[in-house]
Amino acid sequence: MTLRLPDQRLDHWRDRLPDLLSRCSQPIVDLDCGDWVLTCSDLADLCAAVSEAGHQLGRITGQAAETVVSASALGLDASRSNTPSSRELQPNPVTTAPSELLFHHGTLRSGDHLQSKRTILLYGDVNPGARISSAADVLVWGRLRGVAHAGCEGSTTAKIVALQLRPLQLRIADVVARGPEDLPQAGLAEQAELKDGVIAIEPAVIQSFQKR
Amino acid sequence: MSTTRTILICSGKGGVGKTTTTANLGIALARQGAKTVVLDADFGLRNLDLLLGLENRIVYTAQEVLAETCRLEQALVKHKQEPNLALLPAGNPRMLEWLKPKDMQAIVALLERQFDYVLIDCPAGIEDGFKNAAAAAREAVVITTPEVAAVRDADRVIGLLNTQGVQPVQLVLNRVRPKMMSNQEMLSVDDVTDILALPLLGLVFEDEQVIVSTNRGEPLTLSDSSSPAAQAYGNIAQRLQGEDIPLMDPSQARRGLRARMRKLMQTRIF
Incomplete structure (x- = not known):
């Protein structure tokens, strides 16, 4: 049997x-x-x-x-x-159907590490010293000041979006980038994604929240 | 059942002023009429007795109380000048492994029967010593200084306290140097509260008198000292008791007497 x-x-x-x-x-x-x-x-x-x-x-x-x-x-x-x-x-990209969304309410403090295979929507901040990683996208409805890893299983189309993007480090798939030194513009949500093999930060576009 | 407030004084990082704060808050609360006991959970490297000037009076520890080789009254060390304050070392420095979270809870349960405030002086770090101390606490005061490392460690500790269900957690910002803050050479109050997102219970300015009083074994709050740190600790104790005392403003602190006079002249009193 x-x-x-x-x-x-x-x-x-x-x-x-x-x-x-x-x-x-x-x-x-x-x-x-x-x-x-x-x-x-x-x-x-x-x-x-x-x-x-x-x-x-x-x-x-x-x-x-x-x-x-x-x-x-x-x-x-x-x-x-x-x-x-x-x-x-579907090896790449990882799809983000609504059911594949992990919602987390609360701030990630130093030492915390939130991990999921699904897209993560965090309602709260990622403090310095905390990590958030997802096999798909990372969406932070708050301040991202720690380390974020999107597409941690290799998806190169994964994105990181935050209301205030001021990370220590960003990772998408296998690419690593240090966060920007200067303060981001206030009141502007930003997103990070891979462009020609480097992580680029730009103002968030509405499409990034929609199902691809 | 009991209205005793059991407050953990912790920080994560060492040397930011947990023990100093515990001693001064203990004295300040006792002077305000609350029956207070300070429990030294950092008994591996115990200092609280030194700061309170009670080093030579310790005979028993909570360890002997739980082993029933002495009564609680025998282990409690009453303060010389402030009869409302008592000190209880949690254990013998040579028997660190002895204490378990349930022992700590048992000690605190005994203390809660006869005191209004139980202040637990927590060891630095987040290992067993911290876990033991946190197990018995209901609420917590996190001490930090305006330094990146201290804030980072405080953040970690707050996260751990949240998972243990310690509520409320309040913040004391210690060793503030108003001049450096106004020159933006130090993290500002807003920078710290921005990351830690906790209610600020008080600001304590850097004060040389703290070192003097520590070495002498007489906490600042014991005398009617006009030193800024003594006032700050007094204010924190009053806020703990539920009084509404405005926070000190670091940008006003450095102004000399003349500036204050000028400000007074400008204020329209009549």
């Missing part, structure tokens, strides 16, 4: 695993990882949980190449399932 990990968007597999295992009746269990990207240590934990429940892992299938590589590294019988991973369907 096959153990199917839950949908990434609904539940974390670690939370659902005990429940899923308790429903298994046969000694040998195949594992379908879906589109989860699992590291070696994730998979080792998974194996341990499976054997603790008195089962044995059979074949492992997954849509993400990383998962299959990690599983093979652990000496498991792993193969790629046919359905292509959703990440590879």
Whole structure:
């Protein structure tokens, strides 16, 4: 029988695993990882949980190449399932459908790090020493004075928009830039995006908020 | 149930004036008639007893109280001149690992039965010492100086206090040099409150008298000193008690007597 990990968007597999295992009746269990990207240590934990429940892992299938590589590294019988991973369907750019928006209310203080695969809309400030990173866009309805990373999984079309853009450092995909030294013009929202491989800051345009 | 206010005095960065503030606020509150205890949670490097001039009177610590080898009354060190103020060291400097957050809560619960104010002098940093001290606090006063590093650390500490549900958190800006501020050589009050976004409980000007009084073991607020820092601590204590005292204005502070006289002449009294 096959153990199917839950949908990434609904539940974390670690939370659902005990429940899923308790429903298994046969000694040998195949594992379908879906589109989860699992590291070696994730998979080792998974194996341990499976054997603790008195089962044995059979074949492992997954849509993400990383998962299959990690599983093979652990000496498991792993193969790629046919359905292509959703990440590879649209590698770049990352789409920003409304449901893929993470909304956070509150100021990020020094030492905080807000991370998401989704576009982040922050209602508050990013203080110096704080970080905000998203696989898609970073939108700050407030003052951005810390470090912002948009497209942290490689999307080069990602943008950083803030009501007051005065960051210590900006990163888009793999490109890093120091923040501007001088004060930005008051009352002007600005955005940063990649232009010819460099991060450029300019007044925010309304399109940047719309679905691309 | 209890109306005791348990206030954590913290800063993140060291050397910005947590202990000095705790000692002076403790004395000022006690002089205003509130039964106050200062709890030294920075007992690894304990200084609060030095500042209060009580070093030689410490016999027991809260550790012995919780172990029931002595009564709370025996461990509390009453201040010589200010009977409303007591000091309690949280622990023995050689047994740092002993204290856990629940012990701290137990100590504070004991103190809350008989005091109006419990001021907790927090150690610098954000490690176990800070977590222990913060575990027992209901509200907090964050001390910072107008320096980038101190403000950054204060910001981090405020974030941690928010996650622990300590409310309200207020700000004291310490060691303000009005002249440097007006020359824009130092962060301004607005720069600091802009980043930290907290209500300002008080401004304390840099004052050489603080060093003198610290070494002597007699907090400034103990005498009716006219030094600016003593006044500032007095004002902060009054604001803590809910009185509405206007903040000092650093741009007015450096003006000499003559300028003040001139201003007085210009004011239309009649």
